[in-house]
Amino acid sequence: MIRHRKTRGILLHSDQGFQYTSKHYNELLKRHGMRASMSRKENCLDNACMEASLATLRVSV
Structure with a gap:
């Protein structure tokens, strides 16, 4: 829940x-002080790291 976390300055990465x-999504991010980061179109290497x-993390949990 966004209301219960400190979200100012968070950079949220997606495709x-x-x-x-x-x-609507970008207004929600802005309202909570978050910024969007997106991979470049058709470049899966942006998300490789x-x-x-x-x-x-999935393996170790």
């Missing part, structure tokens, strides 16, 4: 899916 590029980190 360019329609839900992440919508006006994050995907590798998440895979490590």
Whole structure:
């Protein structure tokens, strides 16, 4: 829940899916002091570092 966390200054990374590029979603981020970061179109290497980190966490949990 956003209301229970400190969100100011958070950089939220995602792909360019329609839900992440919508006006409503971006207004929600702005309202809570968050910024959007998106991978470049058709460039899966932008997410490679994050995907590798998440895979490590999934294995160890």
